[in-house]
Amino acid sequence: MLCYSCTIYEAGRLWSVVISKEWDTLLDLISDGIIITDHEGTILKVNKAYERIVSIKPKALVGKNIKEMVKDGTIPESSTLKVLQTKQEVTLFHENNEKDLLYTGTPMFNERNEIVAVVNCVRDMRELNELKRTVTQIKQVNQEYREQLDYFHGRESKIDGLIAESREMQHVLTLATKVAPLDSVVMLRGESGVGKEVIAKFIHTHSKRVSEAFIKVNCGAIPKDLMESEFFGYETGAFTGASKGGKPGFFELADKGTLFLDEIGDMPQELQVKLLRVLEDREFRRIGGVKTIRSDVRIIAATNQPLEELVEQKKFRKDLYYRLQVYPIVIPPLRERTTDIPHLIEYYLNTFQERHGTPTRINPEAIYILSQYKWPGNIREVINLLERLVIICSNREILPEHLPREITDCLHLIKPVHFKEQLEWIEFQELQRALEQHGSTRKASESLQMSKTTFIRKLKKYEGRFKMDHK
Numbered sequence: 001m002l003c004y005s006c007t008i009y010e011a012g013r014l015w016s017v018v019i020s021k022e023w024d025t026l027l028d029l030i031s032d033g034i035i036i037t038d039h040e041g042t043i044l045k046v047n048k049a050y051e052r053i054v055s056i057k058p059k060a061l062v063g064k065n066i067k068e069m070v071k072d073g074t075i076p077e078s079s080t081l082k083v084l085q086t087k088q089e090v091t092l093f094h095e096n097n098e099k100d101l102l103y104t105g106t107p108m109f110n111e112r113n114e115i116v117a118v119v120n121c122v123r124d125m126r127e128l129n130e131l132k133r134t135v136t137q138i139k140q141v142n143q144e145y146r147e148q149l150d151y152f153h154g155r156e157s158k159i160d161g162l163i164a165e166s167r168e169m170q171h172v173l174t175l176a177t178k179v180a181p182l183d184s185v186v187m188l189r190g191e192s193g194v195g196k197e198v199i200a201k202f203i204h205t206h207s208k209r210v211s212e213a214f215i216k217v218n219c220g221a222i223p224k225d226l227m228e229s230e231f232f233g234y235e236t237g238a239f240t241g242a243s244k245g246g247k248p249g250f251f252e253l254a255d256k257g258t259l260f261l262d263e264i265g266d267m268p269q270e271l272q273v274k275l276l277r278v279l280e281d282r283e284f285r286r287i288g289g290v291k292t293i294r295s296d297v298r299i300i301a302a303t304n305q306p307l308e309e310l311v312e313q314k315k316f317r318k319d320l321y322y323r324l325q326v327y328p329i330v331i332p333p334l335r336e337r338t339t340d341i342p343h344l345i346e347y348y349l350n351t352f353q354e355r356h357g358t359p360t361r362i363n364p365e366a367i368y369i370l371s372q373y374k375w376p377g378n379i380r381e382v383i384n385l386l387e388r389l390v391i392i393c394s395n396r397e398i399l400p401e402h403l404p405r406e407i408t409d410c411l412h413l414i415k416p417v418h419f420k421e422q423l424e425w426i427e428f429q430e431l432q433r434a435l436e437q438h439g440s441t442r443k444a445s446e447s448l449q450m451s452k453t454t455f456i457r458k459l460k461k462y463e464g465r466f467k468m469d470h471k
């Protein structure tokens with residue numbers, strides 16, 4: 001809405017402005033109706049929008065006095081007169097069959113605080129509401145298209161065998177994508193088999209170090225005595241049995257690249273001190289060496305251990321802990337992101353059928369059962385099971401009876417708790433059937449008497465959870 005603050009104008013000066021051509025043009029560009037009167041209520045100016053909104057020709061108004069117009073009943077009441085009486089901004093509302101008109105009268109003062117003019121602004125609220133409704137409708141249509149795009153896009157998008165359909169994994173990828181281009185230390189937390197190494201590689205491939213080495217070190221697998229030489233390398237004759245010519249350590253091998261320190265909680269204390277020093281100084285010496293070697297390495301650490309407890313038990317150095325915790329990313333266990341399960345099944349079935357040359361389908365009920373299982377071994381357990389199933393299912397279809405006892409038994413335990421889920425499963429079958437029968441989401445949703453948006457939303461949600469057919 002136009003807002004006229006108390007501007008200092010003398011009446012004569014105002015008049016010369018009001019009659020100028022530029023002023024006319026400017027006023028006619030405004031979509032609100034404007035009517036300007038002098039300090040006595042005589043109409044000086046009316047813009048084109050006012051004529052459109054109020055349906056009175058400006059020529060019939062200019063020069064007339066508002067007081068007389070109210071007196072002879074041409075207009076029922078006037079915000080201008082109220083402004084002249086109160087010296088304040090006044091708002092009036094008039095409605096008739098066609099329009100809901102909102103008038104806002106604003107006084108303009110001179111230096112002596114006398115009114116020199118009143119600017120009255122009128123808008124048709126019905127027209128505005130109509131516009132609002134149209135905008136809302138456009139937004140809805142837009143949203144529908146966006147959902148459809150997401151739906152179809154979601155089916156295609158896989159990042160290098162990295163399945164991340166669930167909201168939880170999308171969040172992990174957002175964090176990983178943000179930190180990837182920076183050189184910050186990253187700490188990946190999560191149970192065994194959740195994909196810490198996969199995310200470490202994702203960060204490396206999305207960093208500027210992508211064309212350099214990605215070196216993975218399992219800190220729990222290297223014998224304690226060899227740790228230092230493995231990390232920092234050694235020079236000829238550094239110790240008995242040292243190879244001639246020496247050997248570079250991980251820090252040298254990963255120079256300009258990424259060093260992924262898996263199972264960091266298993267790193268012995270002595271090495272923790274040395275690691276901290278390299279992280280701070282970015283330089284080290286080989287065992288038996290005198291030369292200082294500079295190292296440009298990005299560290300990504302990972303653990304499935306409660307590091308905080310190790311710190312409390314003084315098994316892990318507090319200073320190193322803080323140095324590594326700059327950017328922690330927690331990868332949730334598979335049981336907390338069940339929407340990923342059907343996609344992982346589909347992806348790994350494809351992988352194994354290509355590897356073993358045995359096309360294998362999976363029955364929807366089997367997918368449902370696998371989606372309910374808690375997967376203590378996370379994705380690694382999914383992979384192992386699917387490979388086994390592809391080999392043992394000679395009839396080319398994985399059925400519930402092919403699933404191991406520990407998985408099917410678990411379903412009996414949880415069945416009553418997941419009654420709602422079973423209802424959703426039935427609804428999902430209905431949505432699929434309708435889509436197959438009618439061939440388009442519009443027709444399928446009509447047949448089920450639901451809106452297309454709801455249909456697509458539900459289908460997407462359920463597909464994520466119980467995706468059915470694997471060809």
Ligand SMILES: Nc1ncnc2c1ncn2[C@@H]1O[C@H](COP(=O)(O)OP(=O)(O)OP(=O)(O)O)[C@@H](O)[C@H]1O
Pocket residue numbers: 161162163164190191192193194195196197198199262304344379380383
């Ligand atoms: N999001 C994912 N999509 C597809 N496969 C995945 C995904 N995450 C992990 N995997 C696969 O699961 C297996 C285990 O993943 P990974 O080694 O990254 O887990 P981890 O958390 O590092 O395990 P650990 O703690 O035992 O080292 C790998 O074969 C990996 O390719």
